Amino acid sequence: MANKNAKHKKNVPGAWYCTSPDDENGEGCIACNVCYSAAPNFFAEDENGNAYIKKQPTAHADVELCKEQLDSCPVSAIGNDG
Numbered sequence: 001m002a003n004k005n006a007k008h009k010k011n012v013p014g015a016w017y018c019t020s021p022d023d024e025n026g027e028g029c030i031a032c033n034v035c036y037s038a039a040p041n042f043f044a045e046d047e048n049g050n051a052y053i054k055k056q057p058t059a060h061a062d063v064e065l066c067k068e069q070l071d072s073c074p075v076s077a078i079g080n081d082g
């Protein structure tokens with residue numbers, strides 16, 4: 001489960017977030033590019049290739065797309081507080 005205490009600073013406010021690569025629990029983003037390649041409207045990469053949420057999904061299909069990324073992330077670096 002993504003560490004909500006280690007959110008990437010660039011996440012836009014809202015339920016969805018990505019965690020920072022310096023997450024002390026070792027669950028931070030490893031810049032694998034899965035999420036921002038598959039759902040570029042909602043996930044973006046920072047200057048180091050680490051992911052953050054650039055737009056919160058609202059439509060059902062968009063939420064489902066983001067859930068797919070949450071399930072696909074190899075290090076549980078995507079979370080949802082909602």
Ligand code: SF4
Binds near residue numbers: 018019050051
């Ligand atoms: S899928 Fe996970 S590890 Fe890969 S870029 Fe996205 S948040 Fe980072």
